[in-house]
Amino acid sequence: MESDYIIIGGGIVGLSVGWGLLRRGLSVTVLDGGDGSFRASRGNFGLVWVQGKGLKQPRYARWSQGSAAAWAGFAAELQDGAGIDLHLEQRGGLDLHFSEDTLDATVAQFSALKEQLGGDYPFEVLGNNALRKEEPAIGPKLAGAILHHQDGQANPLKLLRSLASDVRRRGGRVVTGVKVTEVDKTDLFRVICDTGAEYQSRKIVLAAGLGAAALGPKLGFRAPVRPQRGQVLITEKLPPTLRLPSLIARQVDEGGIQIGATNEEVGYDDHTTPEGLARLASEAVAAYPVLGRAQLVRSWGALRIMTPDGLPIYQHSATMPGASLVTCHSGITLAAAHALFLPDWLEGTDASPDLEVFGEARFS
Secondary structure (H helix, E strand, C coil): CEEEEEEECCCHHHHHHHHHHHCCCCCEEEECCCCCCCCHHHCCCCEECCCCCCCCCHHHHHHHHHHHHHHHHHHHHHHHHHCCCCCCECCCEEEEECCHHHHHHHHHHHHHHHHHCCCCCCEEEEEHHHHHHHCCCCCCCCCEEEEECCCEECCHHHHHHHHHHHHHHCCCEEECCCCEEEEEECCCEEEEECCCCEEEEEEEEECCHHHHHHHHHHHCCCCCCEEEEEEEEEEEECCCCCCCCECCEEECCCCEEEEECCCECCCCCCCCCHHHHHHHHHHHHHHCHHHHHCCEEEEEEEEEEECCCCCCEEEECCCCCCEEEEECCCCCCCHHHHHHCHHHHHHCCCCCCCCHHHCHHHHC
8 A cells, every 4th residue: 555645643733734735636644543542633622823822932933823824724625625614713812811910921922022023913912891891701800811813713623523534535545543563664665553554655744643752763753742631621502602712711613611721741641630620610710700600511631742842843854764753732723734834845845834943953
């Protein structure tokens, strides 16, 4: 079974890359793990989010902005192919603050980044009164918020389903329930799975999330990724309650309120804890008092993929030419960039984005 590309990892990152390669006429095989695999694509917060990214590396802010700007076209094309509405909204997003001190400190950081970006960083600062006009459900305990106009949200499960469906519709092969155990290369890459199946390709993209830590060194990558647990709560379905998403809560298209998320360094433990969920609920009610009357119906824990500096890693292998590592914390935000821009980098075209700053040399 020979393809132009084998994508190792069938989450949103891997499928976005595969979808983008297929729309350029290249053949793709996606190899994905079983249901027991850690899956950030099924447990994330669903934000298309720009603010706060790139405070120490403006290139990351630009990369996120470019992806957010491309999201509407990406979603429309994907919906045409898969027939699934991703419920994309890009009306802005809120960074809520309970104290003037943290608000002022964040505004200072955003202002410095805005200057570095030549003024292209559209945000405004809202005191509590102005914030209530923008989001009536806000409570009196909040000092204010930053409203960033490039932010938004989408349904991540429908994105995952759409990508898998349209990859297949475009002729891609998606193989699930397999674990890659060995990779070697002569003229072509040969990928061996735990099922005994073998696949061949001209190039390989390692987009296996946390799985890159074990497989990466076999392909010539450091792959310094680690898990970070995020716990999330979901309320019952409610009438329209929250207008804009925030980092504390957002209302999903089905009507429930998604509350989260924790940021916990607990290794490969994706369980929920009473303490973590209680903290989330308490903060959500403090920010949005109306949620104190909502019934909680579901919770989960999921493991994010983190790098030492929080930035993505885009790296071509020096020891296995044709192999590339693609991993990031923000798979939803960057889905459009991975689908529409990254294929040029993988193929080395004249339109290739400059991603050198995201290479592994920064970890030397």
